[in-house]
Amino acid sequence: MLNKLKKQVPVPIPVCKAELLKGRTALITGASGGIGLAIASSFLASGASVIVSGRNRERVDGAVRQLKSKYDGDGVKVVGALLDISQASSLEESFARISEVAPHGKIDILVNNAAIMKGGSFDKVCVEDFKEVINTNLTGTFFLSRAAAKYMVANKIKGNILNVLSSSSNRPAISAYTLSKWALKGLTRGLGKSLIEYGIVVNAIAPGPTATKMILPDESAGISCCASPSGRLAVSEEIANMAVVLVSGMGRMCVGEVVYMTGGCGTLTYDDMDYKLDL
Numbered sequence: 001m002l003n004k005l006k007k008q009v010p011v012p013i014p015v016c017k018a019e020l021l022k023g024r025t026a027l028i029t030g031a032s033g034g035i036g037l038a039i040a041s042s043f044l045a046s047g048a049s050v051i052v053s054g055r056n057r058e059r060v061d062g063a064v065r066q067l068k069s070k071y072d073g074d075g076v077k078v079v080g081a082l083l084d085i086s087q088a089s090s091l092e093e094s095f096a097r098i099s100e101v102a103p104h105g106k107i108d109i110l111v112n113n114a115a116i117m118k119g120g121s122f123d124k125v126c127v128e129d130f131k132e133v134i135n136t137n138l139t140g141t142f143f144l145s146r147a148a149a150k151y152m153v154a155n156k157i158k159g160n161i162l163n164v165l166s167s168s169s170n171r172p173a174i175s176a177y178t179l180s181k182w183a184l185k186g187l188t189r190g191l192g193k194s195l196i197e198y199g200i201v202v203n204a205i206a207p208g209p210t211a212t213k214m215i216l217p218d219e220s221a222g223i224s225c226c227a228s229p230s231g232r233l234a235v236s237e238e239i240a241n242m243a244v245v246l247v248s249g250m251g252r253m254c255v256g257e258v259v260y261m262t263g264g265c266g267t268l269t270y271d272d273m274d275y276k277l278d279l
């Protein structure tokens with residue numbers, strides 16, 4: 001039935017301009033490309049300054065240049081920072097180092113966006129790849145969130161932590177990637193409840209299939225997706241606009257929540273795993 005879909009849901013105006021985040025500063029992990037870069041762009045368009053972080057100097061510098069050329073003169077600042085979230089034991093120190101160069105002298109939003117997907121499923125994945133995925137997606141996010149929470153409490157900052165999950169965080173899991181996203185859903189609920197008494201709002205956004213190099217290495221393939229009721233993949237800017245709402249005052253009564261953006265694929269019904277084990 002889905003294959004009969006004639007039209008795609010149109011792609012909207014990419015980034016909404018607003019003042020929802022005026023005067024705030026966000027640290028975004030994995031912001032050198034994909035959804036992280038789009039979040040940085042939408043935060044800047046909403047009045048926030050951003051710290052674009054990533055593990056590769058060249059890619060971070062490229063993203064900073066791109067964002068500066070677009071938003072320079074809008075009263076917002078863009079700085080770059082090297083941050084490899086797989087180095088869990090040094091994340092507290094790294095967070096402290098980055099906070100010293102933060103625009104407006106503070107970080108009041110952390111977006112845990114960085115993640116990797118590799119190694120395949122239950123029947124194929126090797127121990128090294130499994131550990132690398134869990135170490136990056138889960139352990140890194142856990143300890144960076146703790147560093148941010150301690151910093152916000154110590155500096156009396158009523159801030160936000162936004163985790164980027166995946167719609168697969170509700171679907172049957174046979175890969176390290178999907179398991180890491182299930183775990184992050186639990187962490188979002190747990191931190192949402194535990195940190196709200198300090199005025200720190202924790203939520204998550206869970207994209208469905210989105211047009212980035214993670215699932216679409218060849219951009220020329222286009223964004224059509226007949227398996228989706230919307231007829232296409234999401235684009236990063238759509239995820240990014242929702243991120244603005246969730247870390248703004250408009251999202252304050254969302255606490256420990258996960259906002260799914262699946263284009264109608266659902267979270268339990270869309271079988272993106274069409275995968276037979278080879279044991």
Ligand SMILES: NC(=O)c1ccc[n+]([C@@H]2O[C@H](COP(=O)([O-])OP(=O)(O)OC[C@H]3O[C@@H](n4cnc5c(N)ncnc54)[C@H](OP(=O)(O)O)[C@@H]3O)[C@@H](O)[C@H]2O)c1
Nearest residue numbers: 030032034035084085086113114115166207209210212214
């Ligand atoms: N695309 C989708 O269909 C989809 C669907 C659901 C959820 N998501 C989630 O959305 C988020 C962003 O993914 P994306 O689609 O934008 O993928 P992407 O284009 O591959 O971007 C991932 C980003 O994470 C960074 N990264 C990877 N490992 C890192 C590490 N150890 N330390 C710091 N940064 C690291 C990458 O940096 P490098 O430049 O160094 O590689 C890259 O900037 C992820 O959490 C992903 O799970 C994506």
